[in-house]
Each structure stands twice: as C-alpha cells, then as structure tokens.
Amino acid sequence: MSKFSERLTNLREGKGWSKTYVAKTIGLSSMQTYANWEYGRTEPDFENVSRLADLFNVTTDYLLGHKQPKNKITIQQAMDTIMSADGKEPTEHDRKIMESIIKAYLDNRE
Structure with missing residues (x-):
C-alpha cells in the first residue's frame, strides 16, 4: 500500500x-473510483x-507522502475548533473578534 493510499484510508x-x-x-459518480485510490489500484x-x-x-503534500507541517493551522481551522468546543454558534460580532485575535496570534508566531 502506498503512503497516499494509507493516509487516505486513515484520514x-x-x-x-x-x-x-x-x-x-x-x-x-462512483464510490469504486474512490475505493480504488484507497486500495492503491489507481491514483486521482x-x-x-x-x-x-x-x-x-x-x-496535498501530506496526502502525497510528505510530512504535515507542525503547528501550521489556518484561521478557519482555529475558528472551527473554538466554535465546536461549546457547541454554540457565535454571533457575527463574536466571529470577528475571534478572527482578529487568532490572526494576531498566528502572525506573531511566524
């Protein structure tokens, strides 16, 4: 099994x-097409x-067998994590505040 097939299956x-x-x-249009990618018979x-x-x-690098960059998350990934933590949908105002805080934090880490 290729690294690609293995990672696809695990994910x-x-x-x-x-x-x-x-x-x-x-x-x-066919599940079999996808299944063949996991089985390593064909590639997308x-x-x-x-x-x-x-x-x-x-x-895509990760799917193709390269290492996933450590501690590299997008603002959207951070927002999704925060929003799913308590199960409540934040207001638009809350979203804007969280996004600005996360962006500032990520900008300062690089």
Whole structure:
C-alpha cells in the first residue's frame, strides 16, 4: 500500500466516514473510483487530490507522502475548533473578534 493510499484510508476512518460519503462529497459518480485510490489500484488526478486535501483539512503534500507541517493551522481551522468546543454558534460580532485575535496570534508566531 502506498503512503497516499494509507493516509487516505486513515484520514477517512479517523473521521468515521464511508467511502461512499467521501466519493459523493468530492463529486465522484462512483464510490469504486474512490475505493480504488484507497486500495492503491489507481491514483486521482491533481484536481481530486486537491479536493481530498480540502475535505480532510490536510495539505496535498501530506496526502502525497510528505510530512504535515507542525503547528501550521489556518484561521478557519482555529475558528472551527473554538466554535465546536461549546457547541454554540457565535454571533457575527463574536466571529470577528475571534478572527482578529487568532490572526494576531498566528502572525506573531511566524
């Protein structure tokens, strides 16, 4: 099994998603196409690698076998984590405040 196939399988299983769910979510008409990627029988084109990376919230480099950069998160990832912590939807005002704080924090870390 290739590093790509292994990571794809681990990411999907880690989310508790079915192959069918992933295939439909990235716009494939056949679950078998996706399954073949996990089994290492075929490989996706660049566009589908990008769709998979977006879906699993990882880089294309990671999917292709490179190490995931440490401590590199996007503002959106941080916002999603904060918002899911208490299960309440923040107001637009709260979102703007959180986004500015997170952006300032991330800018100062680089």
